[in-house]
């Protein structure tokens with residue numbers, strides 16, 4: 001019993017300490033005086049690895065999810081004779097929920113894990129220590145560009161996901177199932193509000209992007225520098241990110257669309 | 261005043277633990293300016309750890325390390341990085357940046373700490389690579405190098421900025437006799453010509469002693485012996501003698517601290 | 531050369547994201563910047579708007595000619611007052627036009643249907659359509675129907 005309590009205490013303390021270290025990492029890498037001339041090429045490189053390389057999986061998933069939504073929406077709504085509302089259903093569910101959440105989940109799996117593994121391996125091969133000894137702060141050189149790139153890419157990817165999904169939905173509903181395209185789009189436009197639905201979706205994706213990339217760089221920087229440690233850190237990135245995304249999604253949805 | 265200036269690095273009363281294990285116990289030593297100091301000792305005594313403590317990557321549990329009179333571990337993060345820009349370190353693992361070519365690796369310190377035009381950087385890089393015999397490998401990625409080549413490339417990077425203070429962690433490991441001769445020459449030439457303070461950690465005793473001005477022999481967290489190479493070579497102390505001659509039997513333990521082998525083999529079977 | 535390709539693809543990503551945002555604004559949420567300034571305002575009062583919302587369509591013979599810009603209670607008459615923006619090029623609505631709240635399909639959204647009248651004078655900015663017909667509220671119809679049955 002005592003042992004159990006001791007273990008519990010130690011674990012809790014470890015977690016709290018980890019949160020503290022994560023905060024420290026964030027402040028050291030972001031608050032540090034930026035050196036824009038140095039930073040821009042690094043940022044572009046990371047935007048490529050984090051953003052551009054995630055594009056294919058985002059587009060393909062968006063397309064299929066939109067098509068499934070169109071199909072499912074149609075089969076449900078046609079029973080009530082309101083199949084015109086399928087455009088509204090596809091757009092609202094994508095813009096408000098699916099685009100930010102699914103993009104963030106894919107992003108954690110595709111980009112987050114890669115960032116963790118890369119930084120972890122740099123730590124294991126003493127490259128991070130070597131940057132320090134050359135007099136270059138790895139927080140600014142390695143961590144900061146990745147943080148920014150993740151933060152910038154995620155909303156872009158999420159909006160692309162939404163548009164591709166809506167297009168996929170229209171493909172199924174209009175071109176395949178034969179809903180009149182005028183009412184498909186008009187219904188959608190009447191019910192989707194830019195300031196409430198679209199902007200809130202973008203805000204969600206900003207929050208998710210920030211959290212995912214933060215977890216990813218922290219796990220990489222904090223990992224035990226062995227192959228085992230790196231693989232555990234990569235797993236933790238994906239698991240913690242996914243849980244954080246889903247939990248935060250509920251909170252944000254309650255704040256944005258709930259009645260308080 | 262002159263006396264003060266002659267000490268580049270001063271380690272005083274240093275204690276350091278790795279978990280439960282004490283690596284250094286009240287260690288004090290000084291590294292003279294402009295000289296080559298060799299640090300030797302059995303594997304696992306903490307030579308690499310000492311270099312990392314000097315570079316400010318690890319923090320001592322007790323005691324202090326002063327570089328040019330500044331306490332390394334009391335500096336702000338910013339000042340620490342400024343100080344490090346004046347140090348060069350060859351890591352035991354090489355630690356080349358894997359996303360850059362060899363030439364870019366060597367150019368990296370020059371690019372971040374100087375405003376030299378690109379053509380000058382290129383020439384300097386070729387010079388440094390030539391010195392370690394890798395001019396032809398400048399466009400290779402670190403993954404395409406052999407162990408010894410990677411070590412030499414890392415050495416070229418460490419000396420790229422001509423820093424005041426150089427730490428070489430095992431510069432000769434994995435080198436063929438010819439390369440070894442070249443590197444020994446290079447290190448001593450850099451030191452004599454430019455007056456760098458150099459610290460060499462190496463197990464190649466005779467080669468290191470041939471260029472070192474002063475030697476520290478560390479074992480069990482303490483300085484076992486120190487002095488000029490001749491003094492150590494002629495030492496009567498059986499521990500020093502054993503290490504210098506490389507004899508397997510003697511007072512210096514070869515094994516990592518462990519319970520007796522006999523106990524471990526037969527202890528549990530009863 | 532490889533660096534260039536990398537930079538171009540990053541530029542393309544940012545551009546694609548921006549285009550997606552524009553498409554979300556215009557094609558999906560129907561945000562129309564030009565519509566804000568343009569158009570003239572017409573009012574109509576209804577007993578019951580039954581689920582009509584702001585930004586609902588205003589149409590004539592099924593063609594959109596404007597949209598609902600505000601809905602409030604007229605305090606004097608205690609009726610719903612709907613403010614509509616009618617597109618500028620719609621210059622043929624006579625002052626005796628009538629407005630009706632309709633439903634697209636059985637469960638579809640509500641919109642306002644305008645039926646033109648016969649007078650020569652046309653509706654102008656700030657005028658009110660007098661002839662209105664409220665939304666059909668299902669409960670009321672069912673209620674009336676039952677009431678009639680009982681009183682028979």
Ligand SMILES: Nc1ncnc2c1ncn2[C@@H]1O[C@H](COP(=O)(O)OP(=O)(O)OP(=O)(O)O)[C@@H](O)[C@H]1O
Nearest residue numbers: 278279283301302303304305306307308309310352
């Ligand atoms: N990250 C670490 N965590 C825990 N213990 C460590 C760590 N790194 C090194 N040690 C321990 O510290 C001791 C000193 O290690 P160090 O690398 O400084 O040895 P060394 O003198 O450089 O040996 P070698 O000559 O083999 O390179 C070793 O006994 C090792 O077990």
Ligand SMILES: [Mg+2]
Nearest residue numbers: 307308309352
């Ligand atoms: Mg070592």
